[in-house]
Amino acid sequence: MMLELRDLSFGYGARTIGSSVSLTLGPGEILALLGPNGAGKTTLFKTMLGLLPPQAGDVLFDGASLATLSRAERAKRIAYVPQAHAALFPFKVRDVVLMGRAAQVAPFSAPGRRDREVAAGALDRLGMSHLGERPYTEISGGERQMTLIARALAQEPKILVMDEPTASLDYGNQMRVLSHVRRLAAEGMAIVLSTHNPDHVFMVADRVALLHEGRLAGLGQPAEVLTPATVKRLYDIDVVMGVLPGGSFQVSSPRLNTGE
Incomplete structure (x- = not known):
């Protein structure tokens, strides 16, 4: 399955948030979307998911325009993972996961045996079967x-x-989530994720797209695209980048000047 954004402009009604965004995503690839608050990441995601119509350009799946696909057909191609939140109702974990089968279940029908097996398999795939109840x-x-x-x-x-899958998580849980993201990609899943952490881009992403004021400010392999100059442009902060022992990459900011 190939996802393609072709000269895409997006926004709300007559208000344009971003424009002229073109990129592709293939099987087993992780594309990180990096940009400051207000750059248009969430609006771009909503347009990719079909929740907002493109203002110009197109979103295509294997060459088929998103506009030609039914909601059920879209749900079988692309799924959304929001930031973790505190739910109001104490659904069991297995029932929350089972809700992901909604697109596969006929209207006014209850989930069947296969739906429950798929939901249980998803929990097992992530090593979470023990939390089902x-x-x-x-x-x-x-x-x-x-x-x-x-x-x-x-x-x-x-x-x-x-959408920022590691937001509000402690360091250990951030690493666990990113490890599972990398494992899913190794199994052939195509993944696009947003983040504010350049270190996470170097940890898991095959390519990075830099979004600045609604436009692509860079697209390519992290080591080529993510530089002190581009981070300065995105976030207006100076950083130092370097390779640590073992080959991992680290992005750090100089000690802040307190003015004392």
């Missing part, structure tokens, strides 16, 4: 994020769109 409201933030990923996998999509 726990209330979603009583598990940790990291476990909630993994539950939302499992719910998306239950759709059996080809592409995952992840």
Whole structure:
């Protein structure tokens, strides 16, 4: 499954948020979307998912325009993983994951045996079967994020769109989520995720798209595109980049000047 954004302009009504965005995403690839608040990342995601119509250009899946696909057909191709949140109702984890089968179930019908098997398989795929009977409201933030990923996998999509999947998580849970993201890509899943952390881009992404004021400011391999100059342009902050022992990359900011 190939996702293509072709000269895409997006926004709300007559208000344009971003324009002239072109990129592709193939099977097994992780594309990180990096940009400051207000750059248009969420609006771009909504347009990719079909929640907003393109103002110009097109979103294509294997050459087929998003506009020609029904909601059910879209759901079988692309799934959305929002940021983890605190739910109001104490659904069991397995039932939250089962909700991902909604696109596969006929209207006014209950989930069947296969739907439950797929949902259970999604939990098992992420090593979360032991949480199936726990209330979603009583598990940790990291476990909630993994539950939302499992719910998306239950759709059996080809592409995952992840909105800041490590936001509000502690360091350990950030690493666990990113590890699962990398593993899903190794299994052939195409993944596009947004982040504010350049280190995470170097950890998991095959390519990075830099979004600045609604336009692509760079697109390519992280080591080629993500530089002190581009980070300065995006976030107006000076950073130092370097390779650590073992080959990992680190982005750090100089010690802040307190004015003392």
